[in-house]
Amino acid sequence: MVSVNFSVPAGAQVAGITVFLDYPDAKTSISGSGNQSSVVNSITNLPSNSISSPNDLDYGLIEGVLTTSPPIPPGRLFTVTFQHCSGAPALAVSDFNCVVKDASDSGGNSITGVTCSVSIP
Numbered sequence: 269m270v271s272v273n274f275s276v277p278a279g280a281q282v283a284g285i286t287v288f289l290d291y292p293d294a295k296t297s298i299s300g301s302g303n304q305s306s307v308v309n310s311i312t313n314l315p316s317n318s319i320s321s322p323n324d325l326d327y328g329l330i331e332g333v334l335t336t337s338p339p340i341p342p343g344r345l346f347t348v349t350f351q352h353c354s355g356a357p358a359l360a361v362s363d364f365n366c367v368v369k370d371a372s373d374s375g376g377n378s379i380t381g382v383t384c385s386v387s388i389p
Contacts, residue, residue: 270359270388271313271347272331272366277381281339283374286332287384289348290365293327295356298348301326313347315340330369338374345384361386 272289276282291298300306307324314320314333318340321332333345350359364386371382 269347269349270364270386272345272384273343273387274345274368274371274382274384275342276371276379280379280382281373282342282371282379282382283338283340284332284334284376285340285345285371285382286330286369287345288328288330288367288369289384289386290328290367291350292359292363295353295363296350296359297326297353298324298329299351300324310349311346312349313344315345320346344387359388361388 272287298307298310301324303323307322311320311322315335317337318333318335323330331346366384366386368382368384371379373379
């Protein structure tokens with residue numbers, strides 16, 4: 269499992285966020301592709317009162333999260349359960365790259381300076 273975490277600039281309150289998680293497809297994968305139910309089911313620990321919109325590209329995951337009761341608290345945004353490739357070495361945080369593609373407040377205004385990172389329990 270891998271957790272995707274995010275942080276916001278002081279005073280910012282995120283209501284919607286889209287991240288791109290580049291993962292090492294030679295070492296691991298998400299079961300399924302696109303937004304198949306197996307992809308949806310691999311994503312857990314979403315913020316309460318949120319809507320998830322995943323798209324697995326088979327080398328990276330685009331995940332959009334929107335809350336119905338803002339703000340989304342900074343910290344863990346979601347967790348992904350990956351399928352480890354047979355014979356591949358253990359995953360390391362350095363195997364992943366996380367980029368915030370878009371973040372907005374409850375009015376739909378863009379928020380700059382939002383970043384994401386990966387942690388492995």
